[in-house]
Every structure is written in structure tokens, then in C-alpha cells.
Amino acid sequence: MTLAVDIRHRLGSFALDTRFETGSGLIALFGRSGAGKTSIINIIAGLIRPEQGSVTVDGTVLVDTKSGVFVAKHRRRVGYVFQEGRLFPHLTVRQNLLYGRWFARKTKGLGDDLDRVVDMLGIAGLLDRRPARLSGGEKQRVAIGRALLADPRLLLMDEPLASLDDERKAEILPYIERLRDQSKIPVVYVSHSVAEVARLATAVVVLSEGKVAAVGPTSEIMQRLDLFPLTGRAEAGAVIEATVERHDDRFGLTELKSRAGAWRLPRLEAPVGTRLRLRVRARDVMLSKSAPEDLSALNILPGVVAETGPPEGSIIQIRVDCNGETLLARVTRYSAERLGLVEGAQVYALVKSVALDRRSLSGPIPAGGVPDSEASDL
């Protein structure tokens, strides 16, 4: 699948001037609120007609102002999961789910597809209820199922978790991961949450004030020092891919293996061999010039300083290469100078186990790793 977006559009004083191309998997459109994320997917869905430009999915032109093509929204086969669900209040969950299917005129294998989607989203018990009787998390799962059953060629999700509390978010995230891994439908996922993007995205498009600031695979984007002002300094961090090595029952710890080295963290409920993503926030990483001893931090990873970011007041971001895996650290300029943290310096990165961001710990990653080779950097 390829999605090519090249649009210029004005909304009041806000100007959208965006050009990117992405491959399959889950593409995150990432940026602060007001960066133009929702406008872009509204243009992809056909809810907004762009002033200029084109949108193409797999060679099918959805809109092209130059040749005057504008496919109406109901003919685009682009599924849309809205922030607020937008379930039809006068229909039951089952009728909501089947709404788009009827228009897709694809009745073959309907029972199977319904079963599969209902099963994947865990909504079997809700089928005969009406939306008003559902919780926020249930509504969003039904909305995802409804979009999927309309047989879309592309699924758009506009901050589907934004209106939910942390508990409900945690309830839905695994379903979105399953969707990414089990269905072949590519997803464009709008979010301003680093944790969500780190956990879910195959590739990321970073937006800033209507323009594309960067495009690339998630792990690569997450470690780009120059993007921190856009992603939010406090949230900056690296994404590490790791495998569950063993569980330590005595201390309730789980050991993970990654290219950077071994990680120990509070026990995870995942079988040995499970592949996960670990997001390590820059503010939780300390650097040391010598191998520390007698220290309570369990995760000590040797590495080499690969890059130092521009100073931000008294703080500086440092990118450390740990055997090909990247870690970010946020230290004071004072420490950086005192320890001589310049490019090429040998260091040890220290991470407290309890500091690891459990919210962004992802479930299993699809076999074959992260297919982002098609994502191009424009």
C-alpha cells in the first residue's frame, strides 16, 4: 500500500502545505494540536475539498485538483474512526457494525467477517445493545469495527483515545495493535501522544504548523534530537525493541534482551520470547563515564556518544549509540562539560527499572519486524 498526499489548503489564517508518501502498517500523523493533522485526514476522507493538490491510495486518485478529480466521500472506501465514535444512536451495535457493509455491496463472507471483527475487538457481548448503553471504550471499539466492516482500503483514526481516561486507553490499545498486526488494512493514526505513537506506529509523519517536519520509521523519528521541540521535551525518548528473556519470580522481575544489552524491569505478563517495544524517556537516563558499581539502578548499558543536541538553557540532549541501538539522555550542560560528553566518548547509560514507561510498552510486534522500508523521507 502506498498513500501519497500532496496538498495545499487554507483554513482561515492557517495554511496547510503538506507532502508525504508512506507505506503499509500503521502510519502516525504526529504533532501538537493545531498542526493540521485532522485537516489532513479529513481531506483524505473527502470531508474537506483541498484547494490544491492530490491524494492517491495505491495508484487510485481520490482527489486531484489539477485534473479536476474529486471522488465523493461515500465512494472512497476510506474508513474513518472519529475521536468521539459517532455511533448511530438509533441503531443497535450490530446494526451499527453492519451499516457500511450494506453499502459496500459485499455480502460474501459477511458472517465470517463479522465474527472475526467482533472477536478481534471483543464486542461479542454488546451486539444487541444501543450505543447509549456503552462505555467510552466500548463505543470506540464498536466504531473501529464499524469502519473495518465497510471493507475500506485505508483506515483513518483521529485520536481515537483522546476522549478516554488512562484505564480505557489501556483497554483499547491492545485491540489497535491487533488490528495493525492481523488485518492487512493500512492505518493512518492521528495522535499528539508520544506514548501512543511509540507503541503503535510503524512509521511517523511529524507535522508542524501545517508542514511536514519529518517522515520515517518510528524508532528513527523518536531519537531525532532536532524534533524535540515538536514532540515535546518532557516526552522525548528512544524506542527500543526487545525480547522477553526470562522471568525472575523471586524478585518479581522480567529480563528483556535487546541489541543495546539486557533490561530488567518489574514483572511483565508476557510469555518468554515475546517481542516488545520499550520507550525509554530521555529524562530517565543518566550517563556515567565509568562503569558504576554499588548502584541501585538495574539497567546499565555501555555505549558511545553519537550526537549532542543544541543546548536548551541549562539542559542538553545527548544521543548514545549502544551497540547500534539508540538511547537518549537529558543532562545538564554542566555535567556534559564536566564529564566531557563529546562525540565518540565512551559512556554508560543508567536507567532505573521503575522509570520505564509502562504505558508505551507494546504488545507483540509482528514477525518480520517493522516494515517501514517504503517510508520515504521527503
Added chain:
Amino acid sequence: MEWLSLSPEEWTAVHLSLKVALVATVVALPFGIAVAMLLGRGRFWGHSLLNGLVLLPLILPPVVTGYILLILFGRRGPIGSFLADYFGIVFSFRWTGAALACGIMGFPLMVRAIRLSIEAVDARLEEAAGTLGASRAWVFLTVTLPLILPGIIAGMILCFAKAMGEFGATITFVSNIPGETQTLPSAIYTFTQVPGGDLGAFRLTLVSVAIAMLALFASEVMARYANRRLDIE
């Protein structure tokens, strides 16, 4: 209890009134929905003009409305003669004319009720239906229409009630012909004009009250049913 039973003439008036009000309501409904959609959703030149035109019968003296109908829809009126010549539809001094007058008088009430419910519909739901593959016509039929059902019911009841009670425009336009254009209010009026008509007027008044109560009750039941289907929180 002999005095309570209706005479054949009175039955005719009741029967005619129900027929006139029902036909007026049913025929007005599609126009009412269309105009309510136009006024509730449309942004066009002449919006206020259309709105004013629809509301006019509510504000004008009914006799004036009846007289305008007489001019326009009478046998020699521009619309009346056209309809008579090409479609064979005659309004003047027929029950169809009474239905037209009642429909016109009930129309503003119907449009208002439906328009309010249209404006309350979340347009984002219609957008969602569009992304699921529904064309505009299907969105209207499967999302908008079910959601405005309570408003439609309310509008129909209001229009029906207004039609049952319409007097001024009807009597001006189609006169007061027993068996043809003499509806309940006209019949009651006639009774009050003749000596010894009190009992007849009283009987028809009771019938009027009963019909009004039934209509209210029916609207209550239907609204409750529609609301339960919508599961409004």
C-alpha cells in the same frame, strides 16, 4: 342518554373533519420535511423570504388566508384554473379545498416542529454515514429521518390538531356546505346560529374534546416509543 347520540348530519361533519384533517396532514408532510430541511440546513438567497412565507398563515388573520386561497385556487384563480384544466383537481367549494386550507394553516406548525428536530441532529453522524459508503439520499433515509422522527410526529400531531380546529380560512375559501365542506367547527358554528341548536353544538364539542385528547395521547405514546428507540441519555 338518547341526547348523546349524534344525528346523521353530525356524523357526516365528524367524518368529514377527520378526513380533511388527515388528508391535509399526510399531503403536507413531504412538503413540510422538504421545507424544514431547506430552512434548517440550507444557506441560500431568499432563506428569510421562504421562512416568512411559511410562517405567514400563522400571523395573518385566517380570513385573509382564506381569501388569498380563494383568489389563487378558485375556479378562475391562476393556480386553480390551471389545476382544474390539466389535472382535474378542483378546490372551490369541495372538501379538497377544505383540506388545502387546513393544510396551509397547519403547515407552519409542522415545519417548525420538524425544523427544530433537524437542527438538533448531529451533522457529524451524517458525515460518519458518508464515510461508511452511504450516498446523500441514503444518509437522509437511514440516519437523518430516523433521528428526526420525534419531530415529525410532533409536527404531524400539531398540523392535525390545527386542521381539526380550522375555521376562518376554510369557511372563507370553501364556505359551509353540509356534507361537502362543513367540518366540525363550521357545524358547531351553524348550530349556535339556529334556535335549539345548543344540544347539537354540545355533542360536537364533546367529540372535539375527545379527538383532541386522543391525538395528544397518540403523540405521547409515539414520542415515547421514538425516544426509547433513540435511547436518549
